[in-house]
Amino acid sequence: MAPEKKWSIQQPDSDLVNSLSRSCGCDSILASLLINRGIRDPQKALAFLNPSLSDISSPFLMKDMTKAVERIARALAEKERILIFGDYDVDGVTGTTLLLEFLSNAEADVTYYIPDRFREGYGLNKDYILSNAVAANIRLIITVDCGINSVEAVDAANHHDMDVIVTDHHETPEQLPDAVAILNPKQAECTFPCPMLAGVGVAFYLVLALRKHLRDKGFWAGRTEPNLKSVCDLVALGTVADIVPIKSENRILVKTGLDVLTTGIRPGVNALKEVSGPLKTELDTWDIAFKLAPRINAAGRLSQARAAVELLAAPDKSTALPAAHFLNKTNRERQQIEKAILDEVMRFLGANPGHLKLRSIVLAGNGWNEGVIGIVASKLLDLYFRPVVLISVGNGRAKGSARSIPGFNIHEGLKDCARYLDTFGGHKAAAGLSLLPENIPAFASRFERVVRGKSQAQDFVRKIVIDRMVRFEEINVGLMNQIGRMPPFGQGNPEPLFAAENVRIVRHGIVGKKHVRMNLAQHGCFRQGLPAIWYNGASRQPLPDEFRKIAFHMRWNLWQNRKTLQLVIKEAE
Structure with missing residues (x-):
């Protein structure tokens, strides 16, 4: 039973479009795309179109940042043993790697640990x-992409004279852990302007602040001060994989990271490519x-994220x-599972078609791989x-993964089911x-009762959001070059979707058994x-001879050193 669909055509104010177009010196279609994404101010539009690392916010705007860098600096000075405790997804792995590289470069006595998904589960835990940690004489623990719910574990660390710095980006609970510092842009009283950082993004701002703090103390004299642009490849990997909005600070970091990934300065990424x-x-x-991300994720889904x-x-x-080949093999196994x-x-x-009459799908299976069920939930x-x-x-025991539609906050929904749960955590769209x-x-x-009570019928209608109706004569190289200023695409900045009416098929053929290559004309x-x-x-x-309307992306098709404009059809009626 396919979900109902509704085409929704954006109609930004024409005066606002013309004004933004003049102010930014851009095409009116590009101005429409910007307004559709909530960007109406010319300065913000120019910043969006020209993302630069020089425009990122001060890391010290994040609550507890000064406490965090002072504690790490003391650990460096006193040669204390530092543990980075990460998470097993791409966000956690990249954040762990970023911190490990920076602290190793700073000659820290540092090690790292990522828990086993199946034996230990998510987050810093008391047993570990x-x-x-006690036996390893750890004096400072820095979490990555976890820790905001680890009240008991942090209490255990404090009892054994270990300090904890939590870096996390998940929704904050009512009771926070008693840590030396908590870096989470979602927490109350945090003035950092981008609350939707990924975990690796929080880790990046920590090392950015730490680098400056150490510079002010003269630490880098006689040492090589790290170029943090070079680690933006890790930030891009974790940010995109965690499906956080590619807006504001995230847009700058992902754009920079993609440039670094393309350049290929990291041997591990080159091997993965x-x-x-x-x-x-x-x-x-x-x-x-x-x-890239599915292969990095495969390790934590099936075996060890290490x-x-x-x-x-x-x-x-x-x-x-060899590590890249192992991850590639593991990813194939993940696909089969x-x-x-x-x-x-x-x-x-x-x-059991009656299940599809409900507003939610909740299913359990014996022996389902808990590292893979989240992907299956996304497909469903x-x-x-x-x-x-x-x-x-x-x-x-039972462990679950939850995914949700835009109209229903899954994290809030689980709060209303807390009496039946041992633990839960996550975001609006995904949770464990x-x-x-x-x-x-x-x-x-x-x-199911909570979903029904907190949603409306229209929440279950999939919206096909059209950025603009276009005529075929408007589609040209100039427009493509304008659209080329919009990436990187992702959550919060979707690839522009256009629509055209009264389109006929001039000719078509099947490609690869499943795909249709066509030549289209418009009446x-x-x-x-x-x-x-x-x-x-x-x-x-x-196929019909013609479509009443089509929805499509415009992309360049690169084939045999030729670059041609091509429509990529997403919907047709």
């Missing part, structure tokens, strides 16, 4: 403090999201390439457009949880037909 198959000459967010840190921190190609779980879920829903969300919770049951297996039916029932337009590709469009056979 007592069984490992080599095993990932053909990539664009200039990497974009798609290459991260669908090529392998991903070792890859990213590898000093040379000979060290990096993902397909098996998805097939099982689809068979169940096919045999895309298929059925409603909140999804998948739960893996095994060894007397754990509970007793016997509580799953009650949780599923309560969650009343005298320009020659435009080449187009419709991925997975072969399922619509037989």
Whole structure:
């Protein structure tokens, strides 16, 4: 049962469009795209179109930043043993690598640890403090992409004379851990202007502040002061993979990071690019999201995320390439497991169609890989457009991954189900949880009631948001060059989606069994037909002679050293 769709055409005020176009010296279509993304001020528009590291905010605007850098500086001066405690996803792995490289360069006595997803679960935990950190004589713990909920673990560390600095970006609970410093732009009284940083973004601003603090103390005299632009490749990887909005500070960091990734200064990334198959000459967010990030993530999903840190921190190609091949192999295994779980879920829903009459999907399976169910939940969300919770049951425990639609805050929804949960945490769109297996039916029932109570019927209609209706004669190289100023694309800055009416198919052919290559013309337009590709469009056979309307992206098609304009069809009626 496919979700209902509704085309929604943006209609920005024409006077505002003309004014912004004149002020910025840009095409009116580009001005429309900016306004559609909430950018109306000329200065903000120019900053958006020309992202620069020189425009990032002071890291000291983040609450507790001064406390954090002073404590780390003391650890450096007194040669205290420092532990970086990370998370097993791309965001956590890249943030861990970034901090590890910086502190190692500063000659710190530093080590790192990323918990086992299956044995230990997410976040800093009391057992690790007592069984490992105490014995290792750790004096300072810095968390990455975790820790905001680790009240008990931080208390245990404090009891054993260990200080903790929490760096995290997840939603803050009512009770915060008793840490020396908490760096989280979402916490109350934090004046940092970008609350939607990824975990690696928080880590980046920590080292940015620490570098300056150490500079002011004369620390770098006789040492090489790190160039932090070079670590923006890690920031881009983690930020894009964590699906945070590519706006404000994130846009600057991702744009800079993509340039660094394309240049290829990190042996581990170069090795990963080599095993990932053909990539664009200039990497974009798609290459991260669908090529690089899944391979980095695979380690933490199926085995040990340490392998991903070792890859990213590898000093040379000979060290990096075996690690890259391992991650590539692990990713193939992940794809097979993902397909098996998805097939099982689809068979169940096919045999039990009543579940699709609900506003949520909550399903549990024995032995489902808890590192993969989040991906499957995302696929189900895309298929059925409603909140999804998948739960893996095994060894007397249950762990779940939740994904949600824009109209329903999944984190707030889980708060209303807290009586049935042991733990939960996350964001508006994605969350993790754990509970007793016997509580799953009650949780599923309560969650459905919460979804119904906090949503409306229109929340379950997938909106196809059209940036602008265009005529084919408006589509040209000049417009493409204007659109080329909009990337990097992602959450908060989607790739522009255009629409055209009364389009006929001049000719078409099947490519790769599933895709349709076409040449399109528009009634009343005298320009020659435009080449187009419709991925997975072969399922619509037989194709009509013409479409009432189509929605499409405009992209360059690079083939055999030729660059041609091409429409990429997303919807057609």
